[in-house]
């Protein structure tokens with residue numbers, strides 16, 4: 001067994017698997033350890049966001065996700081109701097995932113694929129690279145930083161034996177109770193407990209035929225006390241996940257409580273099998289730092305948010321993609337001394353925004369506890385129907401924020417990053433439900449369909465891409481020459497396509513390996529050396545320098 005690895009990743013949840021896969025795809029050797037055996041007792045995430053799907057496309061695994069066994073024709077409706085055999089208050093209609101179309105800003109669409117289908121896909125991707133070493137039933141016990149390396153102590157789950165593995169860098173993707181975060185003495189700030197929720201995975205083959213609401217992805221139950229329960233169709237088959245949201249005065253739910261909740265939800269007794277019960281605390285927390293020397297944290301180890309909005313794993317996979325190319329750059333020697341520091345400056349603000357938005361969605365879901373349903377909502381008759389319709393209309397509109405979040409999934413930006421060269425344009429407003437593409441430095445490079453059917457996104461990935469746009473584009477020669485001299489991998493792509501020029505709004509655009517814009521201008525930069533040193537993290541832009549450049553642009 002190796003005694004040294006360039007990158008040790010601790011925790012093979014979706015974020016650790018994505019990071020190992022991204023590094024493997026870049027040809028960077030890494031070791032991924034996981035204390036468990038890879039089995040998932042209860043899938044947590046089930047919504048892969050559109051940006052994560054763009055990464056899957058880049059990695060060549062978007063088809064694997066599309067072909068996952070969640071049935072494509074299973075309707076994705078969200079239904080608001082008193083009980084499954086009671087009254088429907090409102091409904092947001094969504095087609096099965098096979099029928100959802102891509103948003104105009106992306107060549108991909110979000111996918112409903114639960115963790116016990118997605119993790120195996122990421123595992124297959126990561127372990128397809130010979131340079132990725134995945135070791136299950138191996139736990140990190142602790143580590144010491146020793147100047148030019150990290151010395152990690154690992155324990156074999158079977159024998160209990162410990163051994164030492166050294167690494168150039170150690171990444172904690174070990175979830176909310178992160179050992180790495182604790183050992184690195186990194187604190188978290190925010191709200192440690194939003195709800196005490198009980199998730200119950202149950203099996204019921206004839207569930208849809210037992211009630212009159214039809215097949216739907218999510219049911220949100222509203223009683224006289226407000227929202228109290230949700231049920232989601234976790235695999236579009238016979239498995240469902242019930243979440244008793246919990247109240248401050250009742251944080252523990254016994255098996256009797258669980259069975260009573262299921263009967264109340266159905267409006268009658270029915271047969272089912274309880275597969276697993278997971279009690280968890282919903283939190284709104286972000287780590288105060290993402291780094292301690294050669295140790296970094298990503299995913300739930302760095303940020304914990306309410307699942308309302310499906311931002312948790314998706315934010316974590318963005319972390320992995322931000323970190324992957326930077327680790328490659330420093331290990332190959334072209335990354336500057338400050339490149340890895342930009343991981344925290346770019347990703348932490350995104351986490352702060354996302355945890356807050358997720359809590360806002362939770363507040364909307366629970367707003368029925370403040371604005372309680374009038375008693376008629378639970379009664380029969382025409383007058384009650386009218387009251388129900390009005391209340392349901394209000395709640396349906398209230399909940400809509402959660403279903404449409406491309407301003408978060410696609411619209412996150414690194415406006416103030418020290419490794420992004422500003423172009424002097426004002427930052428567009430951050431959107432929430434909607435998303436307007438922009439190629440302002442720091443933003444995700446826009447998607448435009450090229451005449452040959454590819455997306456502009458297909459041009460980006462392993463190295464930098466310098467785009468020359470339009471017939472009169474500057475040569476880009478100085479940038480290419482300087483990049484080559486610094487060992488920075490860069491490809492020159494010339495496109496004379498009006499749609500691309502319009503979307504990117506500049507004739508020369510530099511796109512980073514993670515698909516974010518690093519620089520754009522109408523002309524070749526006067527000092528290409530200064531630009532290359534900024535984007536590779538050798539001489540990052542300090543606050544004053546950034547302001548001066550913005551003013552000069």
Ligand SMILES: Cc1cc2nc3c(=O)[nH]c(=O)nc-3n(C[C@H](O)[C@H](O)[C@H](O)COP(=O)(O)OP(=O)(O)OC[C@H]3O[C@@H](n4cnc5c(N)ncnc54)[C@H](O)[C@@H]3O)c2cc1C
Nearest residue numbers: 011013014015035044045046047140175299300312313314
């Ligand atoms: C009910 C629910 C629904 C959700 N739905 C969504 C959704 O639809 N979309 C979305 O984006 N997010 C969703 N989330 C959030 C999402 O599940 C998490 O953000 C995601 O799982 C985080 O991934 P991770 O890899 O960072 O951590 P985890 O999934 O927690 O994985 C961490 C891994 O590290 C391992 N580990 C821990 N300590 C050690 C150690 N010392 N040594 C070795 N291994 C260790 C653990 O065994 C674990 O396998 C949901 C969460 C919940 C609770």
